[in-house]
Amino acid sequence: MNVETGRQTSFASWVGDHASTMETLDFQLPVDDLEPLRDIIGSAQVVALGESTHHMREFYQVRHRILRFLVERCGFEVYALEAPFTQGQVLDTWVQGGPGTVEQVAADGIALSLGQCRELHEALAWMRGRNRTTAMPVRCVGTDLPGAAASPLPALEELADYLRWAAPEALPVLEEAAGVVRRFDDPVIFVALDRYENLPPDQRDVLTGALSRLMAHMQRLTLVQRARGHGAEHDTAMWHLRGAWYLDHLHRANSTEGFESASTFRDLYMAESVLRLVEGGARVVLAAHNWHIQRTPALDSQERPLLPAGAHLAAALGDAYRAIGVTSSLGQTTTLGAPTPERPHGAWYAAPLPPPVDGSIEAAFPTNRLWALADLRAARPHVHDAASFQHSRMADYFLDLPVFEAFDAIAHVSRTTGTDHVLEHATG
DSSP states (O other): OOHHHHTOBOHHHHHHHHSEEEOOOOTTSOOGGGTTHHHHHTTOSEEEEOOSSSSBHHHHHHHHHHHHHHHHHHOOOEEEEEEETTTTHHHHHHHTTOSSOHHHHHHHHSGGGTTOSHHHHHHHHHHHHHHHHOSSOOEEEEEEOTTTTSOSHHHHHHHHHHHHHHOGGGHHHHHHHHHHHTTTOOSSHHHHHHHHHTSOHHHHHHHHHHHHHHHHHHHHHHHHHHHTTOHHHHHHHHHHHHHHHHHHHHHHHHHHTOHHHHTHHHHHHHHHHHHHHHHTTOOEEEEOOHHHHOSSOEEOTTSOEEOOHHHHHHHHHGGGEEEEEEEEEEEEEEEEOOOOSSOTTOOEEEEEOOOOOTTBGGGGSOSSSSEEEEEHHHHGGGBSOGGGOOEEEETTEEEEOOHHHHOSEEEEEEEEOBOTTOBSSOOO
16 A cells, blocks of 8 residues: 555545535525535536436435525526426426416426426425526526427427528428328327337438428528527527437437437437537536436447436536536335326336445445535545445446546435335336
């Protein structure tokens, strides 16, 4: 052991001595306990908050307390969700004072039922209430492909509304694309993917060709529309179209490469959606699964590279991007089951949480605290075993990844439970 290593300690010991411990998950209580976050985020433009699985009550609570701190104390202006950009427009309209109930807006604007829980409703209601009285309103937007990975028809319908007054000459090409899309359109991802598989190759080519022509036509109009004072409307329409275009390539790749590889078109669009906000001058809080926010590339089952959104953001922003993984050690996790008539997007079921395995980041955290926040960047010079942490929880198993490279910090919740939307047991 060299002299430098002799001065170092294990990460578990460092966590015991230096991690910030929190005594509450209550969204309404003051956020003074989160002051250590300032050192973690520095001057970052984007702070990504993860979760090791979806629909966990405590993960929503951790992320929303951090959101409050970043908005109230650090001047962040946008809450960007793992939700469709197109359908997610209703979220921003609502938090700015638009019509509807929070329950309906969250259900309509967030795919896979991820908005159907009290914890998310509470955060949206807080944004809406805050925006009534502040000179610096906070936005809430989606970053993902239409329907997450379902049908591009919602994006094409938004584009059609724009083209009717801005470029009606492009409507026949749009209708050519929409005519094919209607043959596999469904808001449920599983259904849309299966229906696309049954499209004849010539119809797939018609769709891809029409979307390409629309992209070229819209790009050619950009300077003209900006000169006419319609730049914002044009840029938004372009983003709907870009989502439809990427989703078409996701469907194509799913047929040849499988969904694991194809789904990274989602990550590319999510990253570009966030960068678009940053280019507009905003500081952004991104909430997405740990897999999406990690800074490091991954490999699929055939050893092909997969680039999560976080890898794209880290490459583009460098030190201005921070990824905070959120995970737990005890209690429940969730798994997504097959669709049912009552839950066509898939039913979320509670499952027991396997104990932390050797080499998992969860194994380094004690479970006698409500939750704790550990700055991996600060810890690294002082620990000798950073490279040994090669696993992190994902739903009911452990994912292989170099934790200290993938995340800048870890928020660890000792015990997790499913939201009110989660079913206790699968039936039938």
